[in-house]
Amino acid sequence: xxxxxKLTADQSPAQSVKTLPKDRKRGFNRVLPPVGLFVVIxxxxxxxxxxxSGSRKFLLPTPQSVVIHGLLARDAYxxxxxxxxxxxxxxxxxxxxxxxxxxxxxxxxxxxRWLEKAVFPYLVALQAVPxxxxxxxxxxVFGYSFVAKGIIVVLIAxxxxxxxxxLGLRSVDSGLDDLFRLHRASWWTRxxxxxxxxxxxxxxxxxxxxxxxxxVGAIVGEEFFQAGxxxxxxxxLQYLQDVEYNRLYGALILSSFLGIGFYLIFxxxxxxxxxxxxxxxxxxxx
Amino acid sequence: MKTxxxxxxxxxxxxxxTPSLSFEGVGLTYKDGTExxxxxxxxxxxxxxxxxxxxxxxxxxxxxxxxSGLVEATQGNVxxxxxxxxxxxxxxxxxxxxxxxxxxxxxxELHGVAKQERERRVQEAIELVGLSGFADRHPRRLSGGMxxxxxxxxxxxxxxxxFLFDEPFGALDEITRERLNDELVQLFxxxxxxxxxxxxxxxxxxxxxxxxxxxxxxxxRIVAEFSIPFSYPRGPEVRFSPEFAQIASNISSAxxxxxxx
Numbered sequence: 001x002x003x004x005x006k007l008t009a010d011q012s013p014a015q016s017v018k019t020l021p022k023d024r025k026r027g028f029n030r031v032l033p034p035v036g037l038f039v040v041i042x043x044x045x046x047x048x049x050x051x052x053s054g055s056r057k058f059l060l061p062t063p064q065s066v067v068i069h070g071l072l073a074r075d076a077y078x079x080x081x082x083x084x085x086x087x088x089x090x091x092x093x094x095x096x097x098x099x100x101x102x103x104x105x106x107x108x109x110x111x112x113r114w115l116e117k118a119v120f121p122y123l124v125a126l127q128a129v130p131x132x133x134x135x136x137x138x139x140x141v142f143g144y145s146f147v148a149k150g151i152i153v154v155l156i157a158x159x160x161x162x163x164x165x166x167l168g169l170r171s172v173d174s175g176l177d178d179l180f181r182l183h184r185a186s187w188w189t190r191x192x193x194x195x196x197x198x199x200x201x202x203x204x205x206x207x208x209x210x211x212x213x214x215x216v217g218a219i220v221g222e223e224f225f226q227a228g229x230x231x232x233x234x235x236x237l238q239y240l241q242d243v244e245y246n247r248l249y250g251a252l253i254l255s256s257f258l259g260i261g262f263y264l265i266f267x268x269x270x271x272x273x274x275x276x277x278x279x280x281x282x283x284x285x286x
Numbered sequence: 287m288k289t290x291x292x293x294x295x296x297x298x299x300x301x302x303x304t305p306s307l308s309f310e311g312v313g314l315t316y317k318d319g320t321e322x323x324x325x326x327x328x329x330x331x332x333x334x335x336x337x338x339x340x341x342x343x344x345x346x347x348x349x350x351x352x353x354s355g356l357v358e359a360t361q362g363n364v365x366x367x368x369x370x371x372x373x374x375x376x377x378x379x380x381x382x383x384x385x386x387x388x389x390x391x392x393x394x395e396l397h398g399v400a401k402q403e404r405e406r407r408v409q410e411a412i413e414l415v416g417l418s419g420f421a422d423r424h425p426r427r428l429s430g431g432m433x434x435x436x437x438x439x440x441x442x443x444x445x446x447x448x449f450l451f452d453e454p455f456g457a458l459d460e461i462t463r464e465r466l467n468d469e470l471v472q473l474f475x476x477x478x479x480x481x482x483x484x485x486x487x488x489x490x491x492x493x494x495x496x497x498x499x500x501x502x503x504x505x506x507r508i509v510a511e512f513s514i515p516f517s518y519p520r521g522p523e524v525r526f527s528p529e530f531a532q533i534a535s536n537i538s539s540a541x542x543x544x545x546x547x
Contacts, residue, residue: 193392
């Protein structure tokens, strides 16, 4: 065995070690604009609230009033936090089912192309069905139950998962596919070692879209059924009827936090998984 | 078929055994009637390095696909030991989510080689192509030349008897390309495989090969064959010798001849 010439000119430069101040500055630059906008929005809110005439003031309480009376007051948070947890569980549960079912459907469609041709149009159609139109039927079949609400979540959050996953499975580089075929890899091997990892970026994008939709689905489901343990959706309607606008805005803020939280968690997971190899993550870094 | 530069003997006299790779009257016509290859007769033995040059779209790459079995010939026979076949594609075709070491180990993994043996081969191959120290990198963080080295190393783990190259250095800059050419020659001398190399570059073909064959435009046929007399290892000065220029010029005119048909 011979030793080949050592590399010199065509080495890519070793990655420079990140220095802390620069890193911190970069983080600062990323955080500053949204925080700035947040402050502006609060100020505008405050101005609008102050400019409302006395009889209409209840429509938009000031931000501090919402935080103090709607969220931090003892009887407010003791009511709304369990609702928050309840809705989170509903959204997560439905989302989990959507992930498992969606990936399974996509994998089967990937395996059998004729099935894709048969099934995919219905997936698209499913997305076009107004979910609230289906809800009464759910109520008849499953009662005003957690399961019925969960099905609403699944219906709303489902589509992005099989659609994105299938796209990823199908976008395997033909050269890599040739390589695996050349070495007589079985369908399973090609799926696990090639198609599946190749689809991860798209799959994780599907997760991110779906996570937000799951929260929407959970709140819509609760608002429709208005039964069982009260989640945020039920609280929103209740506070509206009771003219509890501080709490209404409080519940609204928590609903948004739930959606944003879901999105951030799955963005973080995607970045962890893809950080070594995928353009979308690498470009963010540099 | 004409043979021009028949001077000089090979330094590595080929063992006159059965050829490692042989095309016997191979033709390929696609279902839509496109005839891509016609009556290809070509033998490549161990210690032979044959380059194929030809105009774009003449079926050079298809010839390799047929050799590897990825595409089935519609006429004639291809004889090759496909269990010990190396195939380097135009792109490095590395799995972007795997490190260099893990990419290099892929083929052994697909063939079910035990982990310990696999690791040994991976380390050896990585050292051989000069990628030691980069084993834990992901392909995204490698230069084009280094990715090609990783791709070469991956094939080397299977200790190929027949090595197919589909314009592997086409996308690289000239300096990197020349260095990799030299390293490929060293690999060839060390490993004694039968090499079949497709390229656009006449100079690359002459520099690397024991023989160069010229293919015609579609349907691809072999219209000329040249023996390259230089002994290995060939220093950079070979590229500037009058003899080298003469052979290159002969191949070039043979190529032009195919286009005038």
